[in-house]
Amino acid sequence: MMMKIPLARADVGPAEAQAVARVMARGRLARGPEIEAFEQEFAAWLVVDGAVAMNSGTSALIAALRALGVGPGDEVIMPALTFIATANAILNCGATPVLVDVDPHSWNLDPQALEDAVSDRTRAIVAVHLFGLAAPMNDVLSIAHDHQLVVIEDACEAIGAEYQGRRVGGLADAGVFGFYPNKVLTTGEGGMVVANAEGIISRCRAIANQGRGADGSMEAGIPGFSFRSSELAAALGRVQLRSLDERLAERTRLSERYARMLARVPALGLPPVEEQNVRSWFTFPVLLPAGTDRAMVMQQLDTAGIETADYFPVVHKIPGYCERLRIHGSLAVSTLLGERLLCLPFWSGLEEQLMDNVVVALTAALAP
Numbered sequence: 001m002m003m004k005i006p007l008a009r010a011d012v013g014p015a016e017a018q019a020v021a022r023v024m025a026r027g028r029l030a031r032g033p034e035i036e037a038f039e040q041e042f043a044a045w046l047v048v049d050g051a052v053a054m055n056s057g058t059s060a061l062i063a064a065l066r067a068l069g070v071g072p073g074d075e076v077i078m079p080a081l082t083f084i085a086t087a088n089a090i091l092n093c094g095a096t097p098v099l100v101d102v103d104p105h106s107w108n109l110d111p112q113a114l115e116d117a118v119s120d121r122t123r124a125i126v127a128v129h130l131f132g133l134a135a136p137m138n139d140v141l142s143i144a145h146d147h148q149l150v151v152i153e154d155a156c157e158a159i160g161a162e163y164q165g166r167r168v169g170g171l172a173d174a175g176v177f178g179f180y181p182n183k184v185l186t187t188g189e190g191g192m193v194v195a196n197a198e199g200i201i202s203r204c205r206a207i208a209n210q211g212r213g214a215d216g217s218m219e220a221g222i223p224g225f226s227f228r229s230s231e232l233a234a235a236l237g238r239v240q241l242r243s244l245d246e247r248l249a250e251r252t253r254l255s256e257r258y259a260r261m262l263a264r265v266p267a268l269g270l271p272p273v274e275e276q277n278v279r280s281w282f283t284f285p286v287l288l289p290a291g292t293d294r295a296m297v298m299q300q301l302d303t304a305g306i307e308t309a310d311y312f313p314v315v316h317k318i319p320g321y322c323e324r325l326r327i328h329g330s331l332a333v334s335t336l337l338g339e340r341l342l343c344l345p346f347w348s349g350l351e352e353q354l355m356d357n358v359v360v361a362l363t364a365a366l367a368p
């Protein structure tokens, strides 16, 4: 039977296996030294004051929003084009997501739309670094400052990305990362909150651990969750963090090769690159030519043994969401992108032959 080319593949090997085996041999699987070391090493790598490991990026987002005081009655502004987790986290704090449009060039939050969407109920902004490209943080932070809003960076897709020479995630009140296996750093499932204020870090820690403080007391008075990471995940994450730079560089090289080859496909849009910002290549999204039947293209690629994904669908078009949101403006750009984006197979170590197969199959699927 023909092997399918998957959309993503985790880059884990003997070093990760050894680290996990070491934890198993030690026998302590939760709340131990691996988590503590992973948090410290991650914070040092990002140059932030503190980090709290969690069981997913969504948990990390919920914890960060709650730690920053977001709750019922609040509005939180976010881009309409993102993974549904961003909206789910806001909804699960009892707050209302306010969708704003994205910029047609960067596919990230449009600062003018953001500014226009601020109301007297707005409490926070979630700035998503979509597909690993930094959101316009100078504008976001300046709007937040003018209106006294808190800012959370959703850097779940953007580990290692840089905004004007600084790594994303540590630029706002809090930042969150996700470690699902399609990410550049994986722990299987997992996430991390980072912040530069001790109060936010300790509140996140309490929220992730049933409201308990560092000494185990319930004095924080926070009804928390069970969002903790595990020693096995942390051991894996520590090894992945040490080899992160190599994977980032490899993904950049592969993305450049994809871009060179796909530039020959008429009317196909390539993922934006910005001179002043370093993208972290989480996946390889392309923008199909106007009028293309995306489902048909996906079907043809699937028949050729190639897995693709139609993300991200724009949030307000997902069944059941429209009535839970406030929509600002027409969201025309997000809607168009949501209908035409296609993510191609991409991982560190993607073999050139497989990449060539993808390019040939996509070219054939788009041929008139």
Ligand SMILES: Cc1ncc(COP(=O)(O)O)c(C=O)c1O
Residues within 6 Å of the ligand: 056, 057, 058, 059, 082, 083, 085, 086, 128, 154, 156, 157, 178, 179, 180, 190, 191
């Ligand atoms: C933009 C964005 N936010 C949040 C998340 C949530 O991460 P997780 O799947 O680990 O809960 C993801 C994960 O893919 C994401 O892409």
